Amino acid sequence: MQLCQCHRCILNAITCHDGTEIQGKYLSDWNKRKHLTESRNPSILSLMQSNNNPSSPAGPESNETSSLSPTSEDKSETQCDSTSENDLEAEPTSISQGSSMLQPYRMTTNHFTHISLPCGYYITQSMDSWIKWFLGLKGIKDAIESWARDVNKSNNNNIINIQNGRGWKEISWDYDSNGSRGALKLCFSLFVDWFNPRHNKLAGKQQSTGIVALACLNLPPRLRNKLAHVFVAGIMPGPLAPNMTTISHLLQWLVDNLSKLKGLMKIPTFKKPEG
Incomplete structure (x- = not known):
């Protein structure tokens, strides 16, 4: 409850605990705000006065006003109360759009703010260094040469391996046959596939991560697809599988x-470190 000293409540007197009298009346916040609004609007005030005295003759306007208007001291108190209410009501709209309080950070027109975008990294490794490591393993060169001899000894009518095929035999090598004695003539198969790192759960998130791998076809089948002998050329980032154009760009390197x-190139092996 708040003390209201408007033009109507000022006619009432309230006795305090110490015996002093205060002009006004205790009202709720809503009623006090309503009375203050009526006091600030003279049209509402005149309408209320005419409704309260419909049969009274029109007397001097100064006498009626003097009988209802509060004293000068009460006017100042009423004016202060109404001002405080106006400040409270007008506070949300007192901030202009150009105020610094509405700017979270300083804006400059000649400076471009860098906006970073999430990107997926295509992880790759050099095949040149991998071949040197691969042929440097113990038993790799011997396995390649022994499997080539076994394929050559087999009947040409029976295809037991890709090396028996016509496509393999018709490969043209870009070096002189005289200097290719003892050359391994390595061939690789390309494998591209996608898998879900979320363990293929239908109820979980569906993501696709691609892998690009190469397997040496010169090795026997029992060693060809072992993980230690497979060259992981790259890992395609997810979460979706790329289209044909994107795959072409990823495989271009x-x-x-x-x-x-x-x-023809010279590569050191396990038995011949000099190459």
Whole structure:
């Protein structure tokens, strides 16, 4: 409850605990705000006065006003109360749009704020260094040469391996046959597939991560697809599988790397470190 000293409540007197009298009346916040609004609007005040005295003759306006208007001291108190209420009501709209309180950070027109975007990294490794490591393993060169002899001894009518096929035999090598004695003539198969790192759960998140791998076809089948002998060329980032255009761009670097290895080159092995 708050003390209201409007033009109507000022006619009442309230006795305090110490015996003093205060002009006004205790009202709720809503009623006090309503009375203050009526006091600030003279049209409402005149309408209320005419409704309260419908049969009274029209007397001097100064006498009626003097009988209802509060004293000068009460006017100042009423004016202070109404001002405080106005400040409370007008506070949300007192901040202009150009105020610094509405700007979370300083804005400059000649400075471009860098906006970072999430990107997926395509992880790759060099095939040149992997071949040197691969042929440096113990038993790899011997397994390649022994399997080639077994394929050559087999009947040509029976295809037991890809090396018996016509496509393998018709491969043209870009080096002189005289200097290719003892060359391994390595061939690789390309494997591209996608898997779900979320363990293929239908109720979970569906994501696709691709893998690009190469397997040496010169090895016997029992060693060819072992994880230790497979060259992981790259891992395609998710969460979705790329389209044909994106796959072509991702494999372009691998094709360029294989083109550099095409031809006769000297690589150290386990038994021949000099190459």
